[in-house]
Amino acid sequence: MTQFRVKRLDEIPGVPEPDPGDPDWKPLRHHFGLDAFGANVFLQPDAGGRLVVDHRETDTGHQELYLVLEGRAEFVIEGEPYDCPAGTCVAVRDPGVRRSAIAVDGDTSVLVIAGMPGRAYEVSEWDAKWTTGLPQA
Numbered sequence: 791m792t793q794f795r796v797k798r799l800d801e802i803p804g805v806p807e808p809d810p811g812d813p814d815w816k817p818l819r820h821h822f823g824l825d826a827f828g829a830n831v832f833l834q835p836d837a838g839g840r841l842v843v844d845h846r847e848t849d850t851g852h853q854e855l856y857l858v859l860e861g862r863a864e865f866v867i868e869g870e871p872y873d874c875p876a877g878t879c880v881a882v883r884d885p886g887v888r889r890s891a892i893a894v895d896g897d898t899s900v901l902v903i904a905g906m907p908g909r910a911y912e913v914s915e916w917d918a919k920w921t922t923g924l925p926q927a
Contacts, residue, residue: 861898
């Protein structure tokens with residue numbers, strides 16, 4: 791396996807979500823064979839569509855960093871809405887904080903990086919469920 795790779799996001803295969811309205815996603819961690827942290831891109835073609843499912847990370851203990859790559863998203867953190875145009879970062883340090891996001895504009899994408907402080911990264915059940923059997927680049 792090569793020690794580095796360079797790819798454009800549009801060259802990385804996506805994984806369609808099975809539930810209507812859920813975003814498609816690109817499993818960056820899996821695609822590049824990264825084992826130190828979780829990294830994915832969520833893609834929502836439809837304005838008003840779900841971008842980040844409403845959740846907490848209490849089961850994984852992960853802190854999460856979101857970066858809006860394209861479009862505009864509305865994040866809701868503990869019930870408070872935040873307008874997040876491209877270039878906006880949303881950092882959630884406490885795994886118990888409830889968060890979600892919808893695409894305000896069509897073709898909105900968000901990079902998500904996650905990991906647990908002080909511990910080696912372990913692939914979550916959710917990640918493993920969707921990436922088992924997918925080829926790596």
